[in-house]
Amino acid sequence: MKKTKILALVGKGGVGKTSICSAFVRILSEKCPQARILAIDADPAVGLATALGVEVRETLDDLRLEIIEKAAQGAGKEAIELLGEVRYRIFDALIEKDGFSFLAIGRPEGAGCYCAVNAYLKEVIEMISKDFDYVVIDGEAGIEQVNRRVMEQVTHLFFITDGSKKGMQVIRSIKQVADELVTYEKCGVIINRVDDPELFSDLEIPDMDVLSVIESDGAHAKNDILGKTIFELPADAPVLRGSAKALEQML
Numbered sequence: 001m002k003k004t005k006i007l008a009l010v011g012k013g014g015v016g017k018t019s020i021c022s023a024f025v026r027i028l029s030e031k032c033p034q035a036r037i038l039a040i041d042a043d044p045a046v047g048l049a050t051a052l053g054v055e056v057r058e059t060l061d062d063l064r065l066e067i068i069e070k071a072a073q074g075a076g077k078e079a080i081e082l083l084g085e086v087r088y089r090i091f092d093a094l095i096e097k098d099g100f101s102f103l104a105i106g107r108p109e110g111a112g113c114y115c116a117v118n119a120y121l122k123e124v125i126e127m128i129s130k131d132f133d134y135v136v137i138d139g140e141a142g143i144e145q146v147n148r149r150v151m152e153q154v155t156h157l158f159f160i161t162d163g164s165k166k167g168m169q170v171i172r173s174i175k176q177v178a179d180e181l182v183t184y185e186k187c188g189v190i191i192n193r194v195d196d197p198e199l200f201s202d203l204e205i206p207d208m209d210v211l212s213v214i215e216s217d218g219a220h221a222k223n224d225i226l227g228k229t230i231f232e233l234p235a236d237a238p239v240l241r242g243s244a245k246a247l248e249q250m251l
């Protein structure tokens with residue numbers, strides 16, 4: 001069996017991770033209709049579900065709480081039995097759509113710290129990724145999930161930035177941490193939502209490949225405002241074309 005490709009998108013908040021992640025899911029599901037694809041919304045701020053037209057019933061955090069409760073009650077079960085159940089319950093929590101499955105980590109109550117659910121996410125990725133050909137992860141903004149080794153299994157790391165200095169700095173620092181903690185096979189940069197792509201045409205980022213430069217996409221922005229899904233965007237929209245170009249180079 002071919003090894004699962006685990007793609008993750010990381011970068012500053014608001015640079016287009018969710019937009020490009022949903023584009024990846026659409027492109028992969030259209031290009032490889034036979035492939036088993038899992039989309040994971042790993043950002044507690046959510047958004048991927050809406051972009052993909054998924055209605056979330058149960059999140060990984062709901063599951064975590066359920067398991068903790070069961071373990072606390074004892075429920076007459078051995079820990080090992082509970083573990084088997086977890087695997088089964090995770091598949092149960094996946095939402096099946098036309099062409100892909102979906103899982104959201106959810107928004108833990110009590111705010112502040114997402115470490116508990118992030119630790120779960122890491123285990124879940126390890127546990128279920130082999131049942132898929134592609135796992136596409138919409139990462140939380142910033143560096144935490146790389147830092148906490150949630151991204152340890154990732155094979156293809158996409159650094160998303162806008163044209164700003166700050167966005168570039170964030171991907172640089174995430175790359176530094178990723179180089180220490182993640183054994184990814186390939187990585188590359190997507191520069192998104194730029195008004196003048198010419199300005200970036202020969203931009204070099206030391207030690208990183210620019211996979212594509214995506215111009216400002218009015219149709220996509222409007223889609224988002226109206227709450228429409230990525231599947232409703234015309235195929236020639238810049239977000240879809242630019243994402244396809246980046247995917248082609250990485251896969």
Ligand SMILES: Nc1ncnc2c1ncn2[C@@H]1O[C@H](COP(=O)(O)OP(=O)(O)O)[C@@H](O)[C@H]1O
Pocket residue numbers: 012013014015016017018019020047192193194214215216217218220221224225238239
């Ligand atoms: N290429 C683009 N052109 C125009 N608007 C974009 C583009 N990419 C993303 N956006 C818009 O920018 C906002 C943030 O994008 P989003 O994908 O949610 O970023 P992130 O997930 O990194 O926070 C959204 O309103 C989205 O519609």
Ligand SMILES: [Mg+2]
Pocket residue numbers: 017018019043046047138
């Ligand atoms: Mg997002």
